[in-house]
Amino acid sequence: MKVKEIMNRLEARYAHEREYLQAVHEVLESIEDIYNQHPEFEKAKIIERIVEPDRIFTFKVPWQDDRGEIQINTGYRVQFNNAIGPYKGGFRFHSSVTLSTLKFLGFEQTFKNALTTLPMGGAKGGSDFNTRGKSDAEVMRFCQAFITELWRHIGPDTDVPAGDIGVGSREIGYMYGWYRKLARENTGVLTGKGMTWGGSLIRPEATGFGGVYFVEHMLQRQGLSIKDKTVVVSGFGNVAWGAALKATELGAKVIAISGPDGYIYDKSGLDRAKIDYMLYLRATCNDVVQPYSDEFPEAVFVAGKKPWELKCDIAMPCAIQNELDADDAQRLVDNGVICVAEVSNMGCTPEAVELFIRKRKLYAPGKAVNAGGVSVSGLEMSQNAMKLNWTREEIDEKLKLIMQNIHESCVQYGMQTDGYVDYVKGANIAGFMKVARAVLEQGLC
Ligand code: GLU
16 A cells, blocks of 8 residues: 555545545554555555545535524535444534534544444534524524434434534434434434433543543553643533543643633632533533633633643643644643643644654544543443443443553554554554454455
């Protein structure tokens, strides 16, 4: 395989899909050596088959706003690969969503889901609809219009969507209710459901909790622990909340969170009341983090800046793709960061990742670090299929074990000759080998 040739072909075909090309390039670079040791992959054109989604649904979503005006958004579902299980992956509702975003996320999801050890293929969907500033009724009408188009293509053994940015329990509720009505069935077609209608305990916390469990394993290999470490988290949504909660519980000090408007520096660290306030802030404000400093005057709001300029031991990007660039990475390195764990999908730019690896920092990519979210989604699917519920302790135990397994796979495939673990290589190779073998063993389909 020549990475260059494959990339040239994809670039010619999908010239404007920058994020998708970035995600594919990162994986192909990592797996090139191992792929070339498997001529059977080359013969079956495994790479060429895996980098393209199985199919893409693009559709119009017409809905009516509270003033009676008709609005039209675009909806998508990218069913990427189902070689190891039903398509699985969230919906993102955000004005920045394009097909490129969802192709990159669906591609990443395929390998992430393979890493979880659970039988889930990869998919992603969403819309350029933004829930911010919309009433509940508007969000409901949009969700119903979205599912009216998509319900035929999803199902508990076919394709199981969930949440992502802009899609939380409220949106999952509206979509589930409408699916149930149209399909005339009550099955686990979506994950992230409410607790009284098929949801799983720990699902809201799972991405953040899993990320912190992964960080613990990275540190433990170096004889370190998260206790008493200073942590900077970006974002203030569900993922950032879960990460802040678990890191604090384990004795770390979380000194920053952020929003599109800037960041909050809270020198004394977030306590339980402040972490709970993050949920309130997310639910009530218009995507701004600034009100935190009104509520807790000891905290400082820094407008228009990213939190990576703060000195910290651990950095956890929890917001959106490419939120940490080469300059941010340089600042973190200069300030002596020990560990950077990407909880957002593709949170660091390629230049930032290259710097962390060159400086031999503990750095791990989103598809490993944030796999706890989709893992508990997988556990929700199991509980729905059994029509039984596990306890909080049972799920937390399973989540811990999954994160430990993912970490071990990364170490196995990412170990370099100098003893440094390249988690990017490790995660990409481990995920890829599993999907590639499944595709090969099932013939041309
Ligand atoms: N959106 C999450 C992710 O990026 C969760 C997907 C799911 O639970 O299916 O992995």
